[in-house]
Amino acid sequence: MSEIPTAKSSIEKELNSIPTFNTLNESSVFISEKRFKDHINLRLDISDDGNVDALGNILGVEVPIEPNTVNINGEVSVLWLGPDEWLILTTECYPNSMLDRLSKGLIGKVASIVDMSGGQTVINLDGPNSMNLLAKGCTLDLHPRVFGDGKCAQTIIAKTGVIIRKIDNSPSYDLIVRRSYADYLVLWIKDAAREYGLSLAK
Amino acid sequence: MLMIDCPWCGNRDESEFMYGGEGNIVRPQDPESISDDSWSDYLFMRKNTKGLYMEQWLHSYGCRRWFLAERETVSYEILNTHKIGEINPESKS
Amino acid sequence: MRGAYRLNSGGRLDRDRPLEFTFNGRIYSGYVGDTLASALLANGVRLVGRSFKYHRPRGIVGSGSEEPNALVQLGKNPRTSPNQIATQIELYDGLSASSVNCWPSVKFDIRSLTGMFSSLLPPGFYYKTFMWPRFLWGLYELILRRSGGYGVAPDMKDPDRYDKINAHCDVLIVGSGPAGLSAAVEAGRTGARVILVDEQAEFGGSILNANENYHKSHGMNWVSSILDELKLMPEVTLLPRSTAFGYYDHNFVGVLERVTDHSSISDGLSPRQRIWRVRAKEVVLATGSIERPLVFQNNDRPGVMLASSVSAYINRYAVKLGSSAVVFTNNDSAYSSVLDLLSSGVDVAGVIDPRPKPNGTLPNIVRSHGVPIFDSSVIVDVKGSKNIRAVELMNIDYDSKKIYGKSHKLRCDLVAVSGGWNPTVHLHSQSGGTLRYDVSKSCFVPGINSQNEQSVGSCNGTFDLKECIDDGIKAGSRAAYATGFGVGEWSENTACTDFQTEDPLCPMWKVPSSGNESKWTKQFVDFQTDTSSSDIYIAAREGYESIQHVKRYTTLGMGNDQGKLGNINGIGILADALGQDISDIGTTTFRPNYTPISYGALAGPDKGILFDPVRKTAIHEWHEAAGAKFENVGQWKRPWFYPRGREFMEEAVERECLAVRESVGVLDASTLGKIDIKGPNATDFLERVYTNSWRKLQVGQCRYGLMLGEDGMVMDDGVTAKLEDDHYLMHTTSSGAGNVMNWLELWLQTEWPDLNVYLTSVTDQWATIQINGPNSRNLLSKICEGIDLTNDAFPYMAVRRGVVAGVQARIFRVSFVGELSYEINVNADYGLHLWESVIGAGKNYGITPFGTEAMHLLRAEKGYVIVGQDTDGSMTPSDLGMNWIITKRKDDFLGKRSLSREDSIRTDRKQLVGLITEDPSTVIPEGSQVISSSSGSVPVPMLGHITSSYMSPTLGHSIALGFVEGGHSKLGEKVYVSINDSKVISAFISNPVFYDPQGKRQDV
Amino acid sequence: MKRYSLFSLVRNGINHHSNWDRVWRNPNPRPEYDVVIIGGGGHGLATAYYLAKEHKITKIAVLEKGYIGGGNTGRNTEIVRSNYLWDEAAQLYEFSLKLWQNLSSELNFNLMYSKKGVLNLGHSLQDMRDISRRVNANRLNGIDSELLSTEEVKGLVPIINTSPDTRYPILGASLQKRGGTARHDGVAWGFGRAADAFGVDIIQGCEVVGIRQEDGSAVGVDTTKGYIKAKKIGVAVAGHSTVLANMAGFRLPIETHPLQAWVTDPIKPVLDVVVMSNSVHAYVSQTDRGELLAGAGIDAYVGYGQRGSFSVLEHAASSIIELFPIFSRIRVVRQWGGIVDTTPDACPIIGKTPLKGLFLNCGWGTGGYKATPGSGWVFAYTIANDTPHNLNEPFSLERFITGKLIDEHGAAGVAH
């Protein structure tokens, strides 16, 4: 019987063909894949206060009610996807299985807790031109006045459905993309970044 | 190039949405008891209004919610959008 | 280095940077700052092209995007571009261009002989001729086609890159003349996000062309100071060389930026052109106005130019345009060109003005220079062909608009004309705004807006400089305020305070001529399409009275300049022909593109590998390495078959099929749509969307379901597994997944809010691997932990959870190929690992990966349909012989009611059957039609058609699935399949299940 | 009607073409007509012409709210072909195609019907199955139609990209050689002129704003030029069909969608076949003047605005470059839109309506130009005889009740 294998990235190959530069090229965009531990799609009716509290207890953070925003507590991020739908991401540092915690914690509630960890990945773009690069394929207004930190949005970039998330006030964006489209998106990014330069972030 | 105000997500570009045709068409309560004629009316006949038209859209690349939009079909101006259930569908015979 | 007609000083040229370029094979020189047009003129080149219909010699008329004549073929293959406008081509070193539409050369063009037959070529002549004899039309057409077209397409792929970017702003300002700049700076100061675009290489608009003082210093100083301020504003984006080409709905404006067109080098990194897809809250249009030519006999001779362009060539490009000029104008503005001409050392032989006593500020200055003003006069003819020798004048009566008296000649080699100004209302009109004819200004001006947009400056009919600036300031402030910036107050106009007095213009759409107006075939209205005033009179007289009919009949305004110069004159002439007011005639429709936009730019990067996303499964790399041939399935790439060595497809597929039937084969089925269904009403939901019943399904069981559209036609199918009481996993077809998801959400959200069910697409989450064949259990048992695989414990159509190859898995015992089969789902991150483990464990069984082709064949042996291949949206379940899947127990499900319509219950509908050819080795081509007799004449009645057809390696004969009228009651009957006009294949109708009809093999 | 010919052209040249007859009169509406046709597009004008010519009805008016030929007739991409899948459709379009053959002579107006051939490309195995199915059906229906391999496509159109490495490689095509194009304006004008010569009143700038009925029958129309009585009324208003049906008090299975087309500036001949690709969504031909004329699919939403979204053009542009890489530097000069009347089965509705005396011709969607003569002919027959001709009988409004649709969506090749 084989050993428990390590998870395989869907874009490793495309990313590895991007050179890594040590020097910071002023216009360059930096790309990397971020591996998260959990990607969970959660559906729950929050008109029931009990549900909200229960969720808050499990997640350690309230679920965002405001559309297109993210609530974060340490290693746990909760992204608004719809009025009764959230994406929960936990980083590799997060010790527990959020999937288990949710399943157990919400027993008896009408909820849908779906593991998405293999179905999608996160591409991070960073650097002063990352916003311009995204604008080439994305119709959202990404100006910091409109799409500031703590914002997220489901949208379409270069014919690919993507969840964009602005992490902080630096020009850095997470793109959450379905695995089957991910290496196409990287190809597109490589092309769009031609005039700025693209480096693999270490 | 429409800019559509998703009742949940706000203004988004046309490319994020899927059109669902006339809105507020109510499925007959008991299809088996109605005539072919009435069934055909439900299935195929559309208001297709030149002017203000109530239609349904899906924010397919966004929050995945269906919603209603009232749009002027000559100027394409969208007067308002509504979450499903916010306004009462007109009852149909 | 400088051309012979280059002024020693002045202009906005960089005289330190000389350039060389080639035109029609000859080498010339110019400077950075030149356009191809200005450089040609500076070199004394006047003849640049030939006209479309008559091949008349043509020169440069304008200085911007309005230019109708100077079309050239620019650059060499593969970068050659046809029909580029010389006035818009910035000169670069090594530029090479040539005239289009002439042969053998622009100087001597054989087709100019057509001019001699112009009386045979009235508007629409082709509608009236070439009808007899009928068979010759093909030949006529060939000749017509040959004479059509200007430049040539490249004959290679375009090596350049094109880019697109989405931009959002509070205020978009189009045009950077005095009005646009004022608006931009005013809006910018509020902190609003501003984008300023101008199609020219430099900002400044008409100021670039004029020799005009603002307050006390030259206008360009004012421009520089404004630009300095704008550049410091972080929220302001400045886009020179950028044309707003289309104003679409919801304040979406398309802008084309020419990024590297002005240079000879392409670094391969920057795009050649970039489209900005601008979404603006407010738009300020400051697009200026375009001077109107005057229409008179031979007004198309090289050397007849717009007065404003004459000024532009002098002031901006330092070109001496001739030695002796006349200026023909019906308004005051062209008098400034007289001054410019004089300052450039050109003698002005006279100003010809139809007005009795022009007495404005400018005419009086001109008078003071001693230039003769021939008032109450018009030009009635131009002498000379490739060069002008003289013009012929006559007197005109201002009131009756009649010419009279004796004509006389005035020698000159340059004619500057001005018939007034047409506000550039294109974008306003495209946005849905109305137009209004302003009688006092003799032009169309913007009327009512339909989007958030304002027109300011001369595109709004404001021709006075001070007012242009005033309006710009106000508009900038208003626009910003409307988007939430500023306080709604505006600053004072400090740039310019003087008004000039002007006499009103004398409207003149064409110079009146004597006698029959349709005689005058050389009074050109639209230079590019060779539309003359006579064409319009003839059209009107023939009954083409609507301006739209006139446009289409005469081709007025249909060139690539879209009639920027000619249209309004044409409208005026039509008004005259019909005796109507110009305001009753109206304009033709202004539509995008304002100037032509290349397909390359429109496509942007979306070509080649980026044309459409390629979706890949987690196992894709393995398939590639194994040499699989791929098939497109929607956006997915799926292995089609895996040839070994030199195997042909048939051989590979046969091998793959036999492996499945005899031992074990493995298929990557990850592309199957998968929807997670959760909630207390999940079962009710399935009851409503599927035709069969789900109430009795136990946890751990699977069931096949058929989904119908409300029209009763089969829409999708797949197996759904019950994981828990309130939890199902639904499979859909690979290409139907997206549609099904939207469809289900539609019902849940709009019609059945009472159902408490959540849907989540998990297609990408699960890698799906199917192990098929008698050895699949043996294989699986080697790598599977925690599941009892015996038939009793894990029967057909059951689902289990366990660990496979060390990975958590869901295993479904379902089969699409009719063998003992397992479908294993694992987190896609481990998909490749599982696949490799399966392959490893299957070595002893000769495990064979198989592709979609073998899969299709194997399922056809079983008579299973593929939605989309065997169905086409017009088949009911009953047509498919699947009445068994329609439960009688349910009152309703989607599509049910349609099944009892008159047409749905006909017994002679086309029904799914199997077909077995009389000759077992003949394979019927898919898409063939089934007929009832082996001979007959057209139309031959068709009974149905073949949807799937293969040589079955297992059965040793060919099999086919198809539809035949009333087929279910025709089992055993002989039919024919038509192959071509002389060949049919005979076949017998059979049950569509060819293999293992009892389904024993999958149930072991 | 004085005849057009080379001879008449020469003769009129002598007096500078100032003595041509008017193409049509500009009459005021009479108070009453035997037949009023609403809609001065190709279909309406052809109907009037055949009513006069074949059925000897002469008191006819065609009412057009704008200028004749200003609707879809003057906005389409001119593709003429008859290679439809289902028998009913194939017969109707083939009947029409046969009429095209002789139409220029018959109308004495050169419609420039050009048999340059129409290619429908296939890009997937399923496309190819559908194409073969259609080609075979065409052949059995007596309609010329051929199945072409990739190499044959390349042979016919050397500038097309047949590389197997493209995202959606060309796997083959169908070719209808008798298909081609015909000059859009000429069709409206030719029928208009010929109808006028039979005494048909063509009344432009006359919008129908109401339909009057008495005892369940239509008796006349209210227009912007006053009330006009009519014994029979034929409606052929394409995108506006629902608006007219509303006036008459019944509903239609029609949605009106924007559909756009565009042209480039003229270049020397490079493409002498019409190339259509449904699955990459674009089609192109080159006109006699040299412009590349192209179009794509409809805008998804209902619209009466006679304009389409920019994104449709963008997508089509990338498809066109995929097919024809050498067009990248050719420039689009103008894009425009029409509004097309789509039905659930992509087939027209021609026949009687719930209102007696009112006849309907609509639902041609993206592809009715090619049917202009045939549609006019059968519609004239239907109006004159109060009963549909065999050819248009299957295209009744009834079919949406019985379910007997003629689903041309099924097999690629529906559009245009």
Ligand SMILES: Cc1cc2nc3c(=O)[nH]c(=O)nc-3n(C[C@H](O)[C@H](O)[C@H](O)COP(=O)(O)OP(=O)(O)OC[C@H]3O[C@@H](n4cnc5c(N)ncnc54)[C@H](O)[C@@H]3O)c2cc1C
């Ligand atoms: C961009 C585009 C491309 C196309 N390409 C093709 C193609 O390649 N091949 C093909 O076969 N078909 C094509 N079509 C479809 C084809 O153009 C139409 O099906 C056909 O022209 C319809 O003709 P019609 O006479 O019915 O309608 P129209 O030509 O639209 O005529 C209807 C007329 O009715 C008038 N009208 C409307 N309401 C009223 C009223 N109340 N009172 C009076 N008059 C009224 C309108 O003004 C209009 O002139 C295309 C369509 C478009 C828009």
Ligand SMILES: NC(=O)c1ccc[n+]([C@@H]2O[C@H](COP(=O)([O-])OP(=O)(O)OC[C@H]3O[C@@H](n4cnc5c(N)ncnc54)[C@H](O)[C@@H]3O)[C@@H](O)[C@H]2O)c1
């Ligand atoms: N005396 C007269 O009769 C008369 C007549 C007309 C204009 N004028 C003078 O001309 C000036 C007009 O100033 P203004 O600011 O209104 O216009 P302008 O002509 O100075 O500037 C318009 C600018 O808009 C640009 N433009 C036009 N369409 C565009 C598009 N689609 N995309 C991008 N750029 C585009 C042009 O390239 C130009 O630079 C004033 O000085 C006025 O006095 C005088």
Ligand SMILES: Cc1cc2nc3c(=O)[nH]c(=O)nc-3n(C[C@H](O)[C@H](O)[C@H](O)COP(=O)(O)O)c2cc1C
């Ligand atoms: C087959 C065809 C060819 C056309 N060719 C041209 C052309 O070469 N130049 C042009 O400006 N417009 C051309 N047009 C478009 C018309 O100018 C016009 O846009 C169209 O008929 C719609 O009318 P509208 O724009 O007035 O609404 C063409 C239209 C058609 C249908």
Ligand SMILES: [Zn+2]
């Ligand atoms: Zn939304």
